[in-house]
Amino acid sequence: MKTKIEKEITTWFRAINVEDIPNDNGICIKVRGQQIAVFNFNKRNEYYAVENLCPHKRQMILSRGIIGDMQGEPKVACPFHKKTFSLKSGKNLNGEDYCIKTYPIKIEEGSMFIGFTD
Amino acid sequence: METGKKSKTKKKNIVVIGNGMVSYKFCEKFVSKPKASSYNLIVLGEEPRPAYDRVHLSEYFNGMNPEKLTLGSLEWYAENDIQLYVGQLATHIDVTNKTVTTDKGRIFTYDKLIMATGSAPFVPAIDGVEKDGVFVYRTIEDLDLMLSYAKRAKKAAVIGGGLLGLEAAKAVKDLGLETHVVEFAPRLMPRQLDDAGARILKEKLEALGIWIHTDKNTTLIDGDQHVSKMIFTDDSTLDVDMIVISAGIVPRDELARKIGLETGPRGGIVVDEKMRSSNPDIYAIGEVALVNNMTYGLVGPGYDMAEVVVKQLLTGEETSFSGADLSTKLKLIGVDVASFGDAFCEQEGRSIVYEDRAKGIYKRINITEDGKYILGGILVGDAEDYNMLLQRVTNRIKLPENPEELILGPRGSDGNSGMGVMDLPDEALICTCENITKGTICDLIKAEKVNDISGIKACTKAGTGCGGCAPMLNDLYTETLKSMGKEVKKRICEHLELSRQELYHLVKINGLRTYNEVLDNFGQGDGCEICKPVVASVLASLWNDVIQKQCHIQDTNDRFLANIQRGGSYSVVPRVPGGEITPDKLIVIGELAKKYDLYCKITGGQRIDLFGAKVNDLPKIWEELVEAGFESGHAYGKALRTVKSCVGSTWCRYGVQDSVSFAIEVENRYKGLRSPHKLKSAVSGCTRECAEAQSKDFGIIATDKGWNLYVCGNGGTKPQHAVLLAADLDKETCILYIDRFLMFYIKTAEPLQRTAPWFNKLEGGIDYLRDVIIHDSLGICEELEKQMAHHVATYHCEWKEVVENEERRKPFKHYANSEEEDETLEFVDVRGQKIPAPWD
Numbered sequence: 001m002k003t004k005i006e007k008e009i010t011t012w013f014r015a016i017n018v019e020d021i022p023n024d025n026g027i028c029i030k031v032r033g034q035q036i037a038v039f040n041f042n043k044r045n046e047y048y049a050v051e052n053l054c055p056h057k058r059q060m061i062l063s064r065g066i067i068g069d070m071q072g073e074p075k076v077a078c079p080f081h082k083k084t085f086s087l088k089s090g091k092n093l094n095g096e097d098y099c100i101k102t103y104p105i106k107i108e109e110g111s112m113f114i115g116f117t118d
Numbered sequence: 119m120e121t122g123k124k125s126k127t128k129k130k131n132i133v134v135i136g137n138g139m140v141s142y143k144f145c146e147k148f149v150s151k152p153k154a155s156s157y158n159l160i161v162l163g164e165e166p167r168p169a170y171d172r173v174h175l176s177e178y179f180n181g182m183n184p185e186k187l188t189l190g191s192l193e194w195y196a197e198n199d200i201q202l203y204v205g206q207l208a209t210h211i212d213v214t215n216k217t218v219t220t221d222k223g224r225i226f227t228y229d230k231l232i233m234a235t236g237s238a239p240f241v242p243a244i245d246g247v248e249k250d251g252v253f254v255y256r257t258i259e260d261l262d263l264m265l266s267y268a269k270r271a272k273k274a275a276v277i278g279g280g281l282l283g284l285e286a287a288k289a290v291k292d293l294g295l296e297t298h299v300v301e302f303a304p305r306l307m308p309r310q311l312d313d314a315g316a317r318i319l320k321e322k323l324e325a326l327g328i329w330i331h332t333d334k335n336t337t338l339i340d341g342d343q344h345v346s347k348m349i350f351t352d353d354s355t356l357d358v359d360m361i362v363i364s365a366g367i368v369p370r371d372e373l374a375r376k377i378g379l380e381t382g383p384r385g386g387i388v389v390d391e392k393m394r395s396s397n398p399d400i401y402a403i404g405e406v407a408l409v410n411n412m413t414y415g416l417v418g419p420g421y422d423m424a425e426v427v428v429k430q431l432l433t434g435e436e437t438s439f440s441g442a443d444l445s446t447k448l449k450l451i452g453v454d455v456a457s458f459g460d461a462f463c464e465q466e467g468r469s470i471v472y473e474d475r476a477k478g479i480y481k482r483i484n485i486t487e488d489g490k491y492i493l494g495g496i497l498v499g500d501a502e503d504y505n506m507l508l509q510r511v512t513n514r515i516k517l518p519e520n521p522e523e524l525i526l527g528p529r530g531s532d533g534n535s536g537m538g539v540m541d542l543p544d545e546a547l548i549c550t551c552e553n554i555t556k557g558t559i560c561d562l563i564k565a566e567k568v569n570d571i572s573g574i575k576a577c578t579k580a581g582t583g584c585g586g587c588a589p590m591l592n593d594l595y596t597e598t599l600k601s602m603g604k605e606v607k608k609r610i611c612e613h614l615e616l617s618r619q620e621l622y623h624l625v626k627i628n629g630l631r632t633y634n635e636v637l638d639n640f641g642q643g644d645g646c647e648i649c650k651p652v653v654a655s656v657l658a659s660l661w662n663d664v665i666q667k668q669c670h671i672q673d674t675n676d677r678f679l680a681n682i683q684r685g686g687s688y689s690v691v692p693r694v695p696g697g698e699i700t701p702d703k704l705i706v707i708g709e710l711a712k713k714y715d716l717y718c719k720i721t722g723g724q725r726i727d728l729f730g731a732k733v734n735d736l737p738k739i740w741e742e743l744v745e746a747g748f749e750s751g752h753a754y755g756k757a758l759r760t761v762k763s764c765v766g767s768t769w770c771r772y773g774v775q776d777s778v779s780f781a782i783e784v785e786n787r788y789k790g791l792r793s794p795h796k797l798k799s800a801v802s803g804c805t806r807e808c809a810e811a812q813s814k815d816f817g818i819i820a821t822d823k824g825w826n827l828y829v830c831g832n833g834g835t836k837p838q839h840a841v842l843l844a845a846d847l848d849k850e851t852c853i854l855y856i857d858r859f860l861m862f863y864i865k866t867a868e869p870l871q872r873t874a875p876w877f878n879k880l881e882g883g884i885d886y887l888r889d890v891i892i893h894d895s896l897g898i899c900e901e902l903e904k905q906m907a908h909h910v911a912t913y914h915c916e917w918k919e920v921v922e923n924e925e926r927r928k929p930f931k932h933y934a935n936s937e938e939e940d941e942t943l944e945f946v947d948v949r950g951q952k953i954p955a956p957w958d
């Protein structure tokens with residue numbers, strides 16, 4: 001599985017020092033002109049990168065959402081209307097159709113890299 | 119089985135004309151049956167998009183996003199192998215060759231044909247209806263046309279004061295137009311309400327700023343090209359520049375007539391109770407169907423009809439449509455109105471009526487002569503009991519000994535007059551839109567197939583239509599669990615199986631200071647957006663620590679110490695205690711607003727909100743505000759907001775006490791106090807009550823002898839008057855009681871429960887509250903006072919802490935890896951100031 005994903009990725013972008021992402025929190029970064037929300041899920045010892053845009057009312061906001069889990073699935077809640085999305089798959093967890101894009105990441109020497117397939 | 123050489127036996131075609139709500143429901147039910155795959159399902163819809171939720175059409179105005187109303191997306195149809203053709207009007211049916219032709223020239227053959235063409239608005243033949251500015255209210259396109267025209271209009275009239283007309287009136291009002299309703303009959307909602315009920319409704323609507331004209335018959339719509347005036351048969355006139363017609367509906371049976379299907383004298387395709395028309399291969403369902411001389415303008419009956427046909431075609435089950443209940447509840451308008459069963463007492467029986475014109479409440483129930491059963495009724499101004507009363511009618515449940523109690527009270531804490539949802543028989547229909555019975559829901563809960571309300575909704579679709587049954591679903595869930603011997607704990611979420619009160623207690627006795635400590639000790643999992651802010655609020659109420667130390671558990675408002683606004687900008691709200699402000703401070707606010715391009719608005723809480731600040735500007739703006747002596751107004755937090763005041767004895771000739779000074783003292787005492795929900799207060803200088811203290815969480819009114827203290831009032835969607843806790847207090851005692859009251863509330867309320875609903879759930883009501891606060895019946899007053907003293911002593915201005923601390927200022931930027939501002943922030947100009955661009 002893992003190798004397959006990595007094969008498709010053509011560019012790894014160095015995005016940010018992981019130290020600069022506060023614990024259990026998210027921040028927004030700009031990479032290749034796109035707004036990406038990155039999270040340091042300290043409680044689970046995991047990092048995530050997803051698009052910053054909440055598809056519900058098209059708001060650039062997800063990095064300011066509260067993170068947590070739903071029956072083990074890591075998620076972020078949009079601050080506007082509390083729509084929640086899986087940080088792993090991007091799936092909407094309220095049963096609605098829209099979902100968000102997630103990005104593959106890797107951590108090397110204290111930096112977070114975000115993978116792009118083009 | 120046929121010859122069976124190849125599996126390619128030709129499938130039969132089922133063609134549905136119309137793709138509205140009932141057509142969608144037909145498709146949904148159709149594809150859920152195993153035999154569906156042996157048919158081709160072809161659906162032709164005239165509108166340019168797949169079926170949407172017409173019942174909630176008015177919600178289109180908030181956001182203008184048609185997708186939010188969509189019932190099933192194009193992908194959904196594709197995934198279920200339904201061939202949907204949108205934007206195709208069926209124009210001809212050839213019953214001999216069994217084909218349907220559309221306006222685009224496509225021809226489809228059918229084996230069975232379903233007419234689900236709905237209805238069209240009825241437009242009376244008034245001279246001038248063809249003019250620009252006259253609209254109907256049925257489709258998304260109608261609303262788009264209205265929207266673009268309304269920008270140029272100022273005054274609108276809705277013709278028709280029925281259910282739909284009033285809904286349209288509300289929508290027009292929300293568009294910012296002066297709104298008039300013109301009704302032909304002598305009263306509003308003539309089909310649902312009696313004179314007295316309609317009179318109260320009229321008064322209530324007029325109080326909301328909607329003008330009502332009854333007994334008016336429009337003869338002419340005047341104006342050159344555009345509408346400018348309405349002229350009535352009594353020669354009176356009304357100047358308007360926009361008209362919405364909502365004078366009833368007519369079934370769209372034009373195609374059916376063309377091919378000679380039997381139709382009713384007032385329209386509608388005649389069908390039997392199996393929905394079969396006079397042609398054996400053609401069925402009709404939804405608003406276009408005429409069953410037993412009745413058409414039904416509601417979705418619920420249409421859904422039942424869809425079910426009857428699906429079962430006939432696919433399962434061979436012989437069900438039939440036996441009529442439906444026409445009880446209705448008006449939604450949206452801001453006044454509760456319901457009419458159910460035999461509302462006018464047309465059968466043998468008598469009525470019990472309760473009317474309070476001052477409060478705007480009218481209730482009537484019709485009961486059988488022997489007083490045993492309820493037949494129907496009307497509720498205006500308070501329709502909380504609608505669901506339970508309707509259940510009594512539909513299930514013929516025996517009345518209690520004093521049936522008047524049903525509408526007069528005793529309105530105890532749960533307000534349903536001695537009958538709970540558990541007293542209903544299993545066949546009782548809980549969700550009438552989706553036809554789900556109490557039995558079905560309870561079985562699911564008992565079999566442990568669902569573990570919360572959303573589970574019930576997902577499994578049965580109950581509560582997903584009009585949503586009116588939601589409170590009953592809630593009660594059913596808790597009560598059924600209780601009956602199974604399971605204690606239904608008021609839990610915060612899946613991570614914290616505690617009520618807020620238990621949480622408060624545990625955090626306090628264990629001296630927990632952080633969210634992670636709380637979760638590690640008493641919770642499970644990784645937390646979520648529900649429990650994190652609740653814990654944050656409890657920690658803040660108890661320890662009054664710097665909120666930003668644990669910014670990951672704060673809602674974004676608390677995290678950036680500002681309210682997030684549409685579009686992602688923030689508002690800045692400095693505290694103005696008691697609403698008193700010096701000219702110098704006013705100038706500072708004005709200068710700042712200019713410098714950072716902020717929208718200014720004076721609020722109901724007597725202060726000034728500044729909107730549209732970029733996140734990176736927040737610390738700079740506050741630095742200047744703090745410099746000028748302002749403090750955080752806590753508008754972003756569940757905390758004390760404002761203490762309003764009127765000028766009182768200092769200036770006002772009626773004032774009996776100095777209400778401004780007292781308001782400032784009170785506001786400064788409780789500023790920054792975190793609580794389960796926001797807290798508002800006011801101080802009035804005399805009984806004229808200009809500060810509206812009786813609508814506040816706690817309010818103070820001056821008397822000749824001192825101060826009266828009122829508690830637990832509320833404005834907002836469910837206004838409630840505050841109740842008098844104690845009279846003629848001196849200042850010190852008044853403050854002492856407020857200290858105790860607030861801390862008692864903070865300790866015991868549920869998350870996001872304001873004081874009014876908290877009070878309504880308090881057993882023993884005001885007497886109990888007086889015992890606790892004044893007579894210290896629980897022996898906790900000393901502790902409550904100590905806690906408040908701690909709060910007062912440890913108060914700090916949250917913004918001051920941020921602007922003086924480089925580390926804390928850091929998170930205030932949009933991008934962590936760039937100094938750029940968010941380029942997607944978009945504003946438009948309105949009356950010389952900026953506002954965010956609309957949601958899309």
Ligand SMILES: Cc1cc2nc3c(=O)[nH]c(=O)nc-3n(C[C@H](O)[C@H](O)[C@H](O)COP(=O)(O)OP(=O)(O)OC[C@H]3O[C@@H](n4cnc5c(N)ncnc54)[C@H](O)[C@@H]3O)c2cc1C
Binds near residue numbers: 136137415416449
């Ligand atoms: C503003 C508003 C509020 C409402 N509120 C409520 C409420 O609170 N509760 C309630 O129960 N009901 C409510 N209703 C009524 C409810 O929307 C209707 O009962 C329901 O939509 C009827 O469904 P239907 O499928 O029969 O008709 P429709 O939803 O009208 O669908 C019929 C469709 O068929 C199409 N069509 C017609 N002729 C052809 C043709 N020849 N070829 C192709 N397509 C054709 C039409 O364009 C339309 O899209 C409300 C309606 C409105 C407008």
Ligand code: FES
Binds near residue numbers: 081
């Ligand atoms: S904008 Fe994200 S939930 Fe509405």
